[in-house]
Amino acid sequence: MAIRESEARRSEIARLARTSGLASVEDLSAQFGVTASTIRRDLSQLTAQGVIARTYGGAIALNPHPESSLRQRAMEGFDAKRGIAEWAAEQVRPGETVLLDAGTTVGAMGEFLRHVTNLTVIAAGLTALEALVDADGVRVECLGGTLRQLSQGFVGPLAEASLQRVSFDKAFLGADAVTADLGICEAELDQTRLKEMMIERAGEVYILAHSAKLGERPFHAWAPIPPGAVLVTDAAVDAKQVALFEDVGIRVQVV
Structure with missing residues (x-):
């Protein structure tokens, strides 16, 4: 017994x-x-x-959901991510300064921003840098810091120091998962600390996440989402998830 x-x-x-x-x-x-x-x-x-x-x-x-590499994630929900990225890019206006987070969905915005005039992009990862490297009308600033190979994003003290010296009209953030109660989920705490700083420095905040990421909790590092932020997702999203976010003051844009 x-x-x-x-x-x-x-x-x-x-x-x-x-x-x-x-x-x-x-x-x-x-x-x-x-x-x-x-x-x-x-x-x-x-x-x-x-x-x-x-x-x-x-x-x-022990984490039952090991973090996928950026290459592994590139083809997951490809059409949904592209639609989300295109809508998000349409929110950017000439003359603005915007931050593009690391990740495949936010990185896909670069393709749609190449012809925006008088635009300054602060890039927090390699995907945005690669998309905009030869865009003539776009000024690109690199956040810098330590490169995480899995996410191809910059983190660490140098990245945080860079954020303390800039601000932006809009911040477009990626996520490994998103919940209405805890916020943005990432694999490591230095990623969520950086996202908190990005949110603090932004006039408007957009979280880009395809519907499969909503309500998931694969890791234990979180960054709270402020009321008034916009969660951009795809049409496969569960209506119950939409209601949970709207109940805490987060606008949900379905594309």
Whole structure:
């Protein structure tokens, strides 16, 4: 009986780690009515099995959704991303300064911005830079910083220092996932920290995400979305998801 109880408890701890991320030894001990030493043994066994990764004082699940490379994501929802990018580019006016985040959807905007006159683009990733490298009428500023090879975006202290010296009329942000309650989801905290700074420096904020990303929680790093921001997605979006975002003051544009 004791063995079965231990197995059931460890199974539930693993489930909690997957859904909630972090759980302290003290909280788990109180929840299951066992000693902290028992919980530590459970965590050690789950760690040895590769089910969770340990942090100081708690547990965190190993990510069941490894981050895809930019090349892998390029063809996912291609038509939807292109439609989103085209609509977003139509919001840009001559004479503006805009920020283009890293990622395939935002990067696709570059193709539609090439002929906008007197435009300044601050590029946070290689996709936008490549699309605009020979666009005669567009002034391109590179955010700089440490290049993340998976996302081909710039992050780190140098990128953050650059953002402190600029502002922009509009910011177009990508996301690994988006939820109405937590905001923009990314694989690492330095990505979400950078997005928070982008939001602070922008007059208008647009989040570009195809419908499959809405409501998903693949990682544990988040950047809140301010009320008044615009979420741009495609026609396959679930109406319930649209309502969740609109309820917290985020406008949803379906294209």
